[in-house]
Amino acid sequence: MHGDTHKITDEMLSAWLDSALDDAESRAVECALEEDSQLNRRLARMMQNDRGIRRYYRDGAAARPVPKSIAGLLEPAPESADSGLSLIKRFRDWFPASSPLRLATAFALTAGIGVAVAVLVNDFATGPALSPESTMALAMPSANPELQRFLDSQPSGRTVAIGDQLDGVVDLSFEHVEGGICRQYRVGLPEGSQGFAVIACRNGDVWQEVLAQRINASVVGTDMFRAAGGQAASAIDRYIVDNMVGDIFVGDEEAEILNRDWRQR
Amino acid sequence: MKLSEEELKRVISEHLEALRRFSAALTGSPADGDDLAQGTVERLLEKGVPRNATFAAWMYRVCRNLWIDQVRKNARVLTPGQDDLERQMDNHDGERAVMTMMRMEEVESAMRKLDAHQREVLALVAIEECSYREAADILDVPIGTVMSRLARARKRLLELS
Numbered sequence: 315m316h317g318d319t320h321k322i323t324d325e326m327l328s329a330w331l332d333s334a335l336d337d338a339e340s341r342a343v344e345c346a347l348e349e350d351s352q353l354n355r356r357l358a359r360m361m362q363n364d365r366g367i368r369r370y371y372r373d374g375a376a377a378r379p380v381p382k383s384i385a386g387l388l389e390p391a392p393e394s395a396d397s398g399l400s401l402i403k404r405f406r407d408w409f410p411a412s413s414p415l416r417l418a419t420a421f422a423l424t425a426g427i428g429v430a431v432a433v434l435v436n437d438f439a440t441g442p443a444l445s446p447e448s449t450m451a452l453a454m455p456s457a458n459p460e461l462q463r464f465l466d467s468q469p470s471g472r473t474v475a476i477g478d479q480l481d482g483v484v485d486l487s488f489e490h491v492e493g494g495i496c497r498q499y500r501v502g503l504p505e506g507s508q509g510f511a512v513i514a515c516r517n518g519d520v521w522q523e524v525l526a527q528r529i530n531a532s533v534v535g536t537d538m539f540r541a542a543g544g545q546a547a548s549a550i551d552r553y554i555v556d557n558m559v560g561d562i563f564v565g566d567e568e569a570e571i572l573n574r575d576w577r578q579r
Numbered sequence: 580m581k582l583s584e585e586e587l588k589r590v591i592s593e594h595l596e597a598l599r600r601f602s603a604a605l606t607g608s609p610a611d612g613d614d615l616a617q618g619t620v621e622r623l624l625e626k627g628v629p630r631n632a633t634f635a636a637w638m639y640r641v642c643r644n645l646w647i648d649q650v651r652k653n654a655r656v657l658t659p660g661q662d663d664l665e666r667q668m669d670n671h672d673g674e675r676a677v678m679t680m681m682r683m684e685e686v687e688s689a690m691r692k693l694d695a696h697q698r699e700v701l702a703l704v705a706i707e708e709c710s711y712r713e714a715a716d717i718l719d720v721p722i723g724t725v726m727s728r729l730a731r732a733r734k735r736l737l738e739l740s
Contacts, residue, residue: 325730363736370686
């Protein structure tokens with residue numbers, strides 16, 4: 315490259331500044347810089363200008379307080395006394411949590427939503443297993459008509475007996491990204507140690523489970539959804555966050571949809 | 580699937596300083612930049628951001644598009660006159676504590692004399708330290724275009740400084 319410094323263009327100098335040249339081109343620029351003091355000064359001024367601009371905008375942005383009009387836009391939404399909002403808070407607080415989960419059983423495909431129904435079994439489960447298969451069947455609306463009625467009629471946040479064998483509570487309702495309403499609920503045997511957190515989605519006139527996760531039944535009836543081990547809600551929460559559109563339905567909004575037999579407008 | 584509003588607010592807050600820098604560089608002045616940054620935040624909150632998007636790139640793109648909309652509506656942003664320069668001076672008492680008056684005048688004046696394409700590529704590469712590939716993705720142009728616009732911007736700054 316010696317003697318060829320006239321071929322070093324501003325484009326090459328600029329790219330050299332950004333380490334965007336390949337090795338051969340970089341060497342050519344560096345050789346030229348050694349021989350050509352004018353080119354060297356040009357590069358130095360380019361660097362100086364870059365530094366000045368960077369310092370000006372970086373220091374300027376850092377020194378200026380964030381305008382109240384922008385800060386106001388980014389304030390968290392205020393929470394009200396509505397119980398449903400604590401469930402929204404749960405997503406804000408818990409969403410980052412994740413844990414290794416072992417896929418135990420894949421059941422079937424739902425026609426309406428098109429996702430595999432899966433039961434996720436956590437390693438944290440404690441206490442003697444109380445016929446998990448039978449409990450599992452009881453916890454699924456496709457196998458338990460009582461659960462269909464429970465999901466049809468119960469607003470979120472109310473723990474009720476479901477038939478003779480189960481206690482249950484709906485935690486929230488949401489609209490699925492592929493259409494239709496889904497509800498997430500928990501059920502457990504009243505005197506047992508095991509239960510399930512389940513997401514079921516409305517498929518025509520019936521509720522169809524799409525995801526179930528084993529939880530400790532002692533948390534059914536409390537608002538401590540994660541109490542069994544912290545990780546209990548992670549798969550359920552992630553599914554909801556990944557598949558929900560709009561906001562979680564709570565309070566009057568949920569009641570309105572419930573009164574419309576879960577049909578969307 | 581989009582980020583929830585709360586997630587979006589959190590991630591915008593994390594990138595707010597970069598957004599304000601980028602906006603200031605695009606408009607030429609921190610005060611105008613904050614107006615653009617506010618518009619960008621409003622647009623991000625209104626339209627949402629896909630969960631699988633690279634947030635910073637998405638944010639820069641929204642900001643740039645908004646700015647282009649503004650430029651189209653108000654051509655004087657591209658060709659500032661003396662009034663604009665005086666208005667900037669009036670608005671920027673805060674910066675004087677940080678920078679000398681001369682330097683501020685030089686930088687803002689020079690940036691505002693660049694053409695729009697030069698300013699945005701300089702903002703991304705020289706200020707935000709994006710790679711050429713990242714800048715090309717954000718601006719939706721080939722890498723070669725990034726390289727040539729950047730070189731022209733730096734050459735123009737040499738002429739102005």
